[in-house]
Structure formats: structure tokens, C-alpha cells
Amino acid sequence: MEAIxxxxxxxxxxxxxxxxxxxxxxxxWLLANPAAxxxxxxxxxxxxxxxxxxxxxxxKNTGLENLRAREINALLGEKGTMNAPDLILDxxxxxxxxxxxxxxxxxxxxxxxxxxxxxxxxxxxxIYLQPESRxxxxxxxxxxxxxxxxxxxxxxxxxxxxxxxxxxxxxxxxFLELIKGDLPKVNCEIETFKETQNVDxxxxxxxxxxxxxxxxxxxxxxxxxxxxMPVFMGFDGKxxxxxxxxxxxxxxxxxxxxxxxIAMSLTHRNLLHLPGSIVFN
Amino acid sequence: MEAIxxxxxxxxxxxxxxxxxxxxxxxxWLLANPAAxxxxxxxxxxxxxxxxxxxxxxxKNTGLENLRAREINALLGEKGTMNAPDLILDxxxxxxxxxxxxxxxxxxxxxxxxxxxxxxxxxxxxIYLQPESRxxxxxxxxxxxxxxxxxxxxxxxxxxxxxxxxxxxxxxxxFLELIKGDLPKVNCEIETFKETQNVDxxxxxxxxxxxxxxxxxxxxxxxxxxxxMPVFMGFDGKxxxxxxxxxxxxxxxxxxxxxxxIAMSLTHRNLLHLPGSIVFN
Numbered sequence: 001m002e003a004i005x006x007x008x009x010x011x012x013x014x015x016x017x018x019x020x021x022x023x024x025x026x027x028x029w030l031l032a033n034p035a036a037x038x039x040x041x042x043x044x045x046x047x048x049x050x051x052x053x054x055x056x057x058x059x060k061n062t063g064l065e066n067l068r069a070r071e072i073n074a075l076l077g078e079k080g081t082m083n084a085p086d087l088i089l090d091x092x093x094x095x096x097x098x099x100x101x102x103x104x105x106x107x108x109x110x111x112x113x114x115x116x117x118x119x120x121x122x123x124x125x126x127i128y129l130q131p132e133s134r135x136x137x138x139x140x141x142x143x144x145x146x147x148x149x150x151x152x153x154x155x156x157x158x159x160x161x162x163x164x165x166x167x168x169x170x171x172x173x174x175f176l177e178l179i180k181g182d183l184p185k186v187n188c189e190i191e192t193f194k195e196t197q198n199v200d201x202x203x204x205x206x207x208x209x210x211x212x213x214x215x216x217x218x219x220x221x222x223x224x225x226x227x228x229m230p231v232f233m234g235f236d237g238k239x240x241x242x243x244x245x246x247x248x249x250x251x252x253x254x255x256x257x258x259x260x261x262i263a264m265s266l267t268h269r270n271l272l273h274l275p276g277s278i279v280f281n
Numbered sequence: 282m283e284a285i286x287x288x289x290x291x292x293x294x295x296x297x298x299x300x301x302x303x304x305x306x307x308x309x310w311l312l313a314n315p316a317a318x319x320x321x322x323x324x325x326x327x328x329x330x331x332x333x334x335x336x337x338x339x340x341k342n343t344g345l346e347n348l349r350a351r352e353i354n355a356l357l358g359e360k361g362t363m364n365a366p367d368l369i370l371d372x373x374x375x376x377x378x379x380x381x382x383x384x385x386x387x388x389x390x391x392x393x394x395x396x397x398x399x400x401x402x403x404x405x406x407x408i409y410l411q412p413e414s415r416x417x418x419x420x421x422x423x424x425x426x427x428x429x430x431x432x433x434x435x436x437x438x439x440x441x442x443x444x445x446x447x448x449x450x451x452x453x454x455x456f457l458e459l460i461k462g463d464l465p466k467v468n469c470e471i472e473t474f475k476e477t478q479n480v481d482x483x484x485x486x487x488x489x490x491x492x493x494x495x496x497x498x499x500x501x502x503x504x505x506x507x508x509x510m511p512v513f514m515g516f517d518g519k520x521x522x523x524x525x526x527x528x529x530x531x532x533x534x535x536x537x538x539x540x541x542x543i544a545m546s547l548t549h550r551n552l553l554h555l556p557g558s559i560v561f562n
Contacts, residue, residue, distance in 0.1 A: 157438065158438065158537070158539060159535075159536045160534075161494075161499065162494060162496050166518060213443060218442065255440045258439065259321065
């Protein structure tokens with residue numbers, strides 16, 4: 001297995017996601033957006049976690065987060081160069097009921113194997129595949145050759161949840177342990193959820209939302225959504241039913257995504273067979 | 282019973298508490314802080330719901346919310362004058378597990394009686410007494426001669442919860458129905474929670490919090506807290522136990538109160554006997 005030695009752990013890429021903010025402070029990990037953390041907001045000028053495409057890093061956009069993105073890129077080694085870190089773990093929170101979700105930007109067999117071990121050792125862990133063009137991806141983690149975004153929820157932004165805090169901390173340290181080579185053999189099927197598309201809220205002509213997540217769907221992240229099941233409820237109480245293909249939604253009712261036009265992300269559920277040889281060749 | 286005819290209903294006093302924001306938009310009620318709602322933040326310059334003391338209204342403080350407070354005061358009639366509204370209902374959300382909590386600023390027998398009826402008709406409704414010097418109180422509702430703040434939770438700020446939205450809406454309309462005189466006789470004991478003090482998080486010398494709400498206390502609003510029960514958990518996992526008198530905490534882990542130095546508010550639980558004659562004399 002290719003050595004992974006240069007590892008960066010980041011928290012507070014969003015300043016109101018306090019699990020990462022306080023874990024970064026506790027362990028001296030990189031507090032990615034201290035200015036936003038100081039005012040307990042997601043960002044000051046723009047979303048830092050949308051600033052890391054190569055185009056943007058090499059561009060001239062200003063504003064606090066664009067400048068900070070270039071600073072972090074220089075600090076960690078520089079995306080796309082030999083000096084880039086081997087791995088970034090970036091810690092996030094969500095208001096959605098996603099438990100601890102490990103988001104992989106590709107199907108890297110090493111990270112898949114390690115994630116599978118984590119998922120068997122800890123309850124409520126999901127593996128989420130979000131295929132990315134690495135150069136174009138705007139996420140902080142893509143500075144590194146490999147990355148995992150760790151989403152923990154449900155947690156209201158601006159709050160801490162002691163159970164999630166301690167669980168994410170234990171998962172990060174178990175990750176480091178596994179990365180450093182103390183690798184049990186795995187030969188198992190693992191459940192993965194691959195993102196296919198985002199779904200917006202119903203909106204009027206002015207762009208205002210006209211419906212909420214349906215009570216039957218609220219909190220049902222990673223559960224099956226089939227045609228005919230209720231998905232939204234209008235402010236008038238009218239129900240809207242799902243007409244698409246069967247899928248497994250996540251990021252349901254994430255606070256920060258109202259402004260991005262995302263009511264939920266849809267995924268396909270897959271069972272991957274992971275023999276030890278794929279993971280540890 | 283004294284006539285209550287001039288009633289104002291307000292939502293969005295905090296711009297990221299979306300139940301009130303969207304109910305106000307739906308029904309044409311007063312959207313108290315449209316500038317904060319537009320950016321989905323609690324406030325722009327300072328907390329609007331701390332701007333309504335007579336001293337502040339008659340002062341010269343600037344900033345968006347202080348100016349808006351004077352504008353709302355003029356619009357609704359003016360606090361402390363004959364033109365003040367009879368009643369304000371102000372709609373809020375909390376990240377704490379408080380269900381629908383009716384906050385009364387005094388033990389007005391009419392509002393207590395009506396609140397008691399609401400609490401028998403709807404599940405998960407609490408009556409919370411927060412004694413206030415009306416002139417000095419900074420809350421928007423105190424513009425009026427009587428007021429009720431309706432807190433609904435748990436709901437992450439910046440999100441909507443369809444069940445809470447529809448429940449608060451039904452409660453407001455039932456309130457108006459009862460106020461307008463369609464009053465069933467009540468002769469019952471009602472449970473009330475009277476605020477006694479606020480409790481801050483443990484902090485270091487620089488003012489940084491050093492502990493989180495203990496998992497055993499999280500979500501246990503309005504439950505009994507006795508000496509010896511765990512109340513906080515340090516970032517190192519160390520437990521801190523309650524040493525005070527038996528009480529019933531609320532606003533546990535409210536996101537907006539981290540900056541105010543409030544981890545929870547303590548209350549005493551009381552049973553009040555409400556004969557029909559007190560309510561409807």
C-alpha cells in the first residue's frame with residue numbers, strides 16, 4: 001500500500017460547525033476559518049469550502065475566504081503539486097440526521113477499506129461517495145491526493161453535542177491508527193451511497209420556497225424513497241409526492257443548503273464486495 | 282374580562298427562526314427583522330429582541346436593529362402609551378427540546394387561563410413564566426400591554442420543520458379564537474415553569490467554554506435536575522455534576538445563547554389552581 005504519511009486534519013471550515021471547531025482547538029489541528037468561527041457563522045464573505053478548485057486558487061478573487069483558501073493551500077503544500085498532502089480529513093456538521101457520514105471523493109480502495117472497518121466498529125456510520133473531478137472540485141479536502149470529509153449530525157449549527165464530539169474524535173484517531181498500518185484484513189460487503197443529484201425545494205417565480213420537507217421524510221436520511229411517498233409539504237399543508245426513481249436521500253433539510261437550492265441529495269445504494277487484496281495490495 | 286382587540290402577531294424577530302418568518306409571510310403578520318431574514322441570520326448588528334426597553338427606545342443607539350426597534354414601536358402604537366397594542370404574540374424557534382413553550386412575562390390571569398386551555402388541547406405545550414419589569418424589558422412583546430412569546434423547538438436555526446410550522450399556526454389561531462371570547466370554563470391545575478436564573482457553560486480565563494451539555498441532560502428540557510446528576514461534559518470527557526437545588530432546566534443548548542453566556546435557564550415547577558372565576562371574571 002502506498003504510504004500515507006503527510007496527513008492534515010481540519011475543522012471549522014464552516015465556522016458554525018462546532019464539532020470541528022472545538023476538536024481543532026483541542027488537538028491543534030488546522031482551524032480552517034477562524035474568522036467565521038469567531039462570529040459563529042458558516043462564512044464571512046463566501047463559503048470557504050467552495051474556494052479550492054485549481055481555477056479559483058490560481059485566480060484573483062478577493063474576499064476573506066478566497067484569500068484564506070490560498071493561504072491554506074500554501075500552508076498545506078499546494079494542490080496538484082508534489083508537495084500536496086497525502087490525505088486531508090475535514091470535519092463538518094450537518095443539521096440532517098446523517099449520523100457520522102464519511103464522504104469519499106472517489107472510490108479509492110484504501111480509504112474504502114478503512115471506511116468499511118470504521119463502519120463495522122462504530123454505530124451509525126455511513127459511507128457516501130461523491131465522485132469529483134479533483135482539479136475542479138471546490139472542497140478543501142481536494143488539496144490533498146486523497147481526502148475524506150467527515151459529516152456529523154444531526155446537530156444544530158452553533159451548538160455542540162457531546163456524544164457526536166466524542167464519537168468523531170474517536171473515529172479520527174481510529175482512522176489515523178488504521179492509516180498507519182495497523183490494518184485488520186477485511187473481506188466483506190460494505191454498503192455505500194453514491195450521490196447522483198441534488199433536489200431543490202419547490203419555489204415560486206421569485207425564488208421563494210413554497211414547501212417544507214414532509215414530516216414523513218424528515219430525519220429519514222439513507223432510507224428508501226419510492227414513487228408515491230410524500231416528500232414535501234406546502235405552507236398550506238398540501239402534500240407533494242415523489243415521482244422519481246427509487247433512491248436514498250441524504251442531507252435532508254440541511255440548514256446551509258437552503259441558500260444553495262438543495263433540499264436533499266439523492267444517492268444510489270450499492271453493496272461493494274471488499275476482499276482484503278483490494279484494500280491492502 | 283378586559284377587551285383585547287388590538288392584537289399584533291410578529292415573526293422573524295430573529296431572522297433565522299424560520300417558523301415565524303414563513304408564518305408572517307404567509308398570513309401578512311409583521312415580519313419584525315426582514316433584513317436579518319434576508320440573510321438568514323439572527324440579527325445584522327445586534328439582537329432586535331434586546332432593543333425594546335423604554336430606555337433604549339427613547340435613546341439614540343444606532344445600528345440596523347435599534348432603528349428597526351423604534352420603527353416597530355411607532356408602527357404598533359408605542360410602548361407605555363394609550364396607543365400600545367393590547368396583545369403581541371411573538372413567534373420564535375429554539376434548538377432546545379422545548380416543544381411549544383408559551384412564555385408569559387407576568388401571571389396575567391386571562392393569558393394564563395387561555396394558555397392552560399391551549400396546553401390541554403395540544404400535546405407538548407409548556408407554560409413558562411419569565412417575570413419582567415415591563416418598562417425595562419428588552420423584548421419586542423413588551424411594547425404591548427400583554428404579550429406571549431411562543432417558542433417552538435427543537436428546530437435548527439435556518440431550517441423549517443413542517444410539524445412545528447403547522448402546530449404553531451394552529452395554536453396561534455386557537456389563541457385568537459379564545460381571546461375573542463369563545464372561552465370554555467377552566468377549573469384545573471396547570472403546570473407552570475417559572476424562570477429563576479441562567480447558568481453559563483464552564484469557561485477558561487479567556488472566556489472560552491471548556492465543556493458541553495452532558496449527553497444525559499441533552500434534550501431533557503422541563504425534566505427534573507437534582508444534585509448529583511451530570512450536567513456538563515468537558516472536552517476531555519470529564520463529567521461535571523449538578524450541585525445546586527432541584528430545578529427544571531429549559532433552553533438547554535440553545536444555539537443563540539452561547540454568545541450570551543447561557544447554557545440553560547433554570548425554572549421552578551409550580552402547579553397553579555385556575556378556577557374559572559379567576560380567568561373569566
